[in-house]
Amino acid sequence: MTARQQQSISSLKYYLYDRPIHPELFEIYNDRHLITSGYEAQIWVTGCTHVIGFFRDGRSLVELTADDRADLPQRGMIKHVAFRGEKVLQHKRSGGINYMMNFQVEQMSPMVYHKTHHDLAKIGAARGMFVPFPTWMTNPPLTPFTFIDYEAKPSGLHVFAFHAFPDDLTIVKTQSLFELI
Secondary structure, rough: HHHHHHHHHHEEEEEEEEOOOOOOOOOEEEEEEOOOOEEEEEEEEOOOOEEEEEEEEEEEEEEEEEEOOOOOOOOOOEEEEOOOEEEEEEOOOOOEEEEEEEEEEOOOOOOHHHHHHHHHHHHHHHHHHHEHHHOOOEEOOEEEEEEEEEEEOEEEEEEEEEEEEHHHHHEEEEEEEEEEO
């Protein structure tokens, strides 16, 4: 099974863990390791999905998006939710970390999707982490991609992720905030 077949919007889920997740569970296409005085963070692009790990004083919060058929551990899983519509999720005071995330699955008309796809790809090429997947392309000239933009501050990490699914004319958007308390 190819990674593109594994990552369809209909089977995409959000997961939150209170422990680190091993990188061998994923195909990592791009990664960033951030170190600040108050925390460490790891951001992985894992196809049209992602993993964000936030670590402080031996405590962990790990957000990931993955296909619901992914072989993920049950131990340490705090919550999991299917990606449908729009949702806000929170987890307060986990080892000195407040966490909030919202996601939106936005299906668009062909014209609006084409413009949004183009704009996000242009911004992604200039900053953050941008990973296109041309070998997954079935709807030329639009390429599936992941674009992750982030802001690391001493008090926390703010992450915006965009996953483009041209075959479905859909963008999955997530906004995550890990905040030290």
